[in-house]
Amino acid sequence: MESLVFSILALFLLAGAIGIVALKESIYSAMSFLLVMVAMAGMYALLHQSFLFLAQILVGVGAVVVLSLMIILSINLRIENLPSQQITPKKIGFVLTMVAPIVIILFYAIGKTDLSFAPVSQEFGGIKLVGSELFSHWVLPFEVISILLLSAMVGAVVLSRRRLDSDS
Amino acid sequence: MTPENFLYLAVVLFAIGLVGIMLRRNLFVVYLSIELMLSSVNLILATFARVQGDMGGGIIALLMIAVIAAEAAIFLSLIIYIYRTTKTVDSKRITKLANQEEK
Numbered sequence: 001m002e003s004l005v006f007s008i009l010a011l012f013l014l015a016g017a018i019g020i021v022a023l024k025e026s027i028y029s030a031m032s033f034l035l036v037m038v039a040m041a042g043m044y045a046l047l048h049q050s051f052l053f054l055a056q057i058l059v060g061v062g063a064v065v066v067l068s069l070m071i072i073l074s075i076n077l078r079i080e081n082l083p084s085q086q087i088t089p090k091k092i093g094f095v096l097t098m099v100a101p102i103v104i105i106l107f108y109a110i111g112k113t114d115l116s117f118a119p120v121s122q123e124f125g126g127i128k129l130v131g132s133e134l135f136s137h138w139v140l141p142f143e144v145i146s147i148l149l150l151s152a153m154v155g156a157v158v159l160s161r162r163r164l165d166s167d168s
Numbered sequence: 169m170t171p172e173n174f175l176y177l178a179v180v181l182f183a184i185g186l187v188g189i190m191l192r193r194n195l196f197v198v199y200l201s202i203e204l205m206l207s208s209v210n211l212i213l214a215t216f217a218r219v220q221g222d223m224g225g226g227i228i229a230l231l232m233i234a235v236i237a238a239e240a241a242i243f244l245s246l247i248i249y250i251y252r253t254t255k256t257v258d259s260k261r262i263t264k265l266a267n268q269e270e271k
Contacts, residue, residue, distance in 0.1 A: 118221030
């Protein structure tokens with residue numbers, strides 16, 4: 001049963017990922033991205049990470065994807081304004097020579113490993129364990145992330161504000 | 169459903185994201201590809217948390233989701249800024265810094 005769910009989710013993930021890269025219009029890419037984020041949340045659930053699943057749905061789908069869709073719709077690009085994209089064989093050859101070695105090496109390394117899932121208790125990945133772990137061992141990264149979010153917020157406000165005088 | 173399957177899947181997703189960054193010039197697609205790569209790393213973290221039976225990987229993945237949100241805010245406001253100043257989302261036509269010397 002779990003293998004079946006994994007196969008379906010993996011199919012969705014791969015289809016969404018290829019859709020992001022291959023589709024011409026940005027809005028379809030964003031829809032594929034929605035598919036990827038939801039399927040990724042399913043993967044977390046399959047890995048027994050219930051709180052991560054919740055955070056992925058709330059933040060990943062609810063905030064990031066919706067924000068991307070809103071920006072893409074508000075810019076409303078015409079098809080003729082999109083970058084003309086000629087995929088030449090030379091370009092594909094270049095990309096393949098860059099990416100293929102990484103993939104081959106990683107596949108080889110993964111093939112050499114011998115991993116298995118550890119038996120975990122029922123509350124593994126639940127909010128109780130996440131909370132106690134987060135506020136005992138991971139306090140400093142948590143605080144750093146809060147500063148990062150604050151600076152990102154300030155940066156977004158500064159960048160998206162209309163220029164008053166300087167940029168005329 | 170072994171851990172290896174998850175790792176293979178994450179590697180493939182990362183590779184697709186890398187191809188998207190290299191091949192496409194639409195800034196939105198570049199942004200979505202970066203998000204895809206970040207998510208694939210998250211999948212690896214969650215997998216190893218399950219393999220080790222330790223919550224650490226899950227916590228890092230949780231913090232990574234916050235990083236993804238921050239990155240989305242910055243990247244999208246940057247796209248809006250670029251679109252407002254150059255009326256394009258073509259990464260090849262953003263040459264504001266490159267041509268500064270000649271002006």
